[in-house]
Amino acid sequence: MDERTLVMEFEADFKNVDIARASLQGITADCFGKDTERASDITMAANEAMNNAVEHTGSTTVKVEVAWNDKVLSVFVISDGPPFDPVAAVAELKQEDILERDEGGYGLYLIRELVDRFEYEYRDSHNIWKLFKLTGI
Amino acid sequence: MDYKIEMAHDVVVLVPTGNLVASETESLKSQVEKLIEKKFRCILLDMSRIDFMDSSGLGSVMAVNKLVTGAGGVFACAALQEGVRKVFRVTRADQKIAVAATQLEGLLQIQERTLHVKGL
Numbered sequence: 300m301d302e303r304t305l306v307m308e309f310e311a312d313f314k315n316v317d318i319a320r321a322s323l324q325g326i327t328a329d330c331f332g333k334d335t336e337r338a339s340d341i342t343m344a345a346n347e348a349m350n351n352a353v354e355h356t357g358s359t360t361v362k363v364e365v366a367w368n369d370k371v372l373s374v375f376v377i378s379d380g381p382p383f384d385p386v387a388a389v390a391e392l393k394q395e396d397i398l399e400r401d402e403g404g405y406g407l408y409l410i411r412e413l414v415d416r417f418e419y420e421y422r423d424s425h426n427i428w429k430l431f432k433l434t435g436i
Numbered sequence: 437m438d439y440k441i442e443m444a445h446d447v448v449v450l451v452p453t454g455n456l457v458a459s460e461t462e463s464l465k466s467q468v469e470k471l472i473e474k475k476f477r478c479i480l481l482d483m484s485r486i487d488f489m490d491s492s493g494l495g496s497v498m499a500v501n502k503l504v505t506g507a508g509g510v511f512a513c514a515a516l517q518e519g520v521r522k523v524f525r526v527t528r529a530d531q532k533i534a535v536a537a538t539q540l541e542g543l544l545q546i547q548e549r550t551l552h553v554k555g556l
Contacts, residue, residue, distance in 0.1 A: 313457070313458040313459035314459050316457070316458065316459070317455065317457060317459055320457075320488075335518075336518070336522070339518075339519045339522070340522075342488075343488075343490065343519065343523070346457070346488075346490050347490060347491055350457075350458050350490060350491070350492060353458070354458070405491035405494055405495070405527045406490075406491040408491075408526075408527065409490075409491055409523065409526060409527065412526045413526070
């Protein structure tokens, strides 16, 4: 399969995350076919990254770049604003703390658990979350 | 988000429909707050019509559990779809909130726990 791409850019609002997620669900269904669990995993992870961009970065817009081929599906979630605090992020990933959490703090944890690889980069005043899920399994 | 409410003896069964996500979380909390104000103390959240739930949605379920139990009540979730069940499992929320496979099992769980709370 040749690589295909989709770019979405929207005003930072949870209602727009709902629309972007619906588009992503269409793509993941195409990529993963009957493997609905892997399709759902990357959709949930991307949803968390988009929520994070809306809620925590103070960005007015969110850009989502999706690319997929017969090996991998990648979702980049890009927002402006100050850099994400990597120390807080690592602390959020401590597994032993998960049972102590109450109403929040599950987003990053879910991303890590649901994708095959993820990266975070701060470049040109932009937060960039890169999520990858293998499609050829 | 749409809701259906059913009564089974003293248990209120709340059946929301749609996606339990960041844009909708206040809606669930507000429904449960109203039930607690009206002195309902046994609440079963039937999630069979929740197609998708994110971490904000999970946070709202945790908050609702805290509200009900904090008021001396009993709370459980039932009939989770596969994706929702996975969020519960991965975050270990299923170790903090009672989860039943079906609405009927959820009702039985709540009735048993209510008897236990009452010391019967």
